Amino acid sequence: MKKVFFLLLLAFAFNAKAQLQKVNLQASGLTCAMCSKAIYKAVSAISFVDTVKVDIEGSTYEIFFKKNTTPQFDQIAGAVVDAGFSVAKFTAVVNFDKQAVDKNGFTSLDGINYMIVATAPATLQGSKKLRLVGKQFMLPKDFKKMPPLKVSATDAKAYGVTIQ
């Protein structure tokens, strides 16, 4: 009984660890189903990707990850580019539990580093939508509108994000 209880606890602990819930990706530069399928197949083939739900009409992809993996966002964007298209919008849905953010807007969770663009709260709590900021993650016209980062996200080996 004790063992079962312990296992259950462990399961909860692991479940709680999956704080990156999913990624919502919108691709640009396409209108055909064959093009959409090329993106779907390219993203599905990535080792840490579990399942992909697609809305062909809206050109959006809901991406879920395998347990105990550290998803690489740039690899997902790279798969879209390799399929011949671009990323218009890239949003990570992350569950935070009293997550501390430093004065530069830097925070790290499950091996993924984030750098919050503009004013960042001192702590993050609950489910947040983090939109990735970067040339490979948005349309050129959206990228131009973005405020500059206090500290380069590349230098901090982090993904620049805005809280949606």
Add this chain to the structure above:
Amino acid sequence: MKKQLVFLLLLLITKVQAQELFIFTEPASNMPARSLAIKQSGKIFNGASSSGVRHATELMLGANKNIMLHAAATYGSFNGAPFGLESIRAYGKYRFFSADGMYSHFRMAAFAELSHSNTKPMYQELNLQGDHSGLLAGLVFTQLLHKLAISSTVSYLTINGVSKTHQLAMGNRSEAINYSLSFGHLIAPKKYTSYDQTNVNIYAELLGQTLTGTNKRFLDIGSGVQFIFKSKAKLNIAYRYNLQSNMTRMAPSSWMIGGEWLFLNAFKK
């Protein structure tokens, strides 16, 4: 003229979706990286100087996001000659510019084609689709604008080897400029819900050639319908006919039917 303008405007504002998987020309966009496709097509020509069939088998490869390569062989029979291999050719395209918007893009690519043929056609028209050995190089521009796909190519063609000797011996030219203007749009489905839906696209393509240093030219229109099954197999049915020409050609019109199968992620990264 007014009517045509209204039609064009209607095309621009209605919610039809564009397709750039043209039948007679290549768009500036490439196949996805590490994908493979096989294309099998047959043409039936019926003309005063020549009639017959020509088949082509073509392998296409998305080498990376910017480069795609083709290798093809054509075989057929004209004017009762025995059926046999006519030509082999290689084609490469490099996409060097992309500006993607939501549901739109503008792309540019450079392409080159090399062909070896063992046929000796008796007409002035030059091509690397089976008739001549030679080299072709050009540019392609493709715009997806308000859901209308428009693509244009311009290329320089020079024939060599036996093809050149043969053409010059007949007093013909061995160089040409080719140009095209293509339009395409999707007519079904009205709403995308799954990759298994059959897509129907219609195309109209203007295809022309001018022999350099002469006023010899032709202009054709190729119109076709394309079915895409399960987002991976294409069936093309097209009819090409001559609008205007002052040079001798294989045939004033031809029918083409072809199938293409796409294998995504055919190669590991």
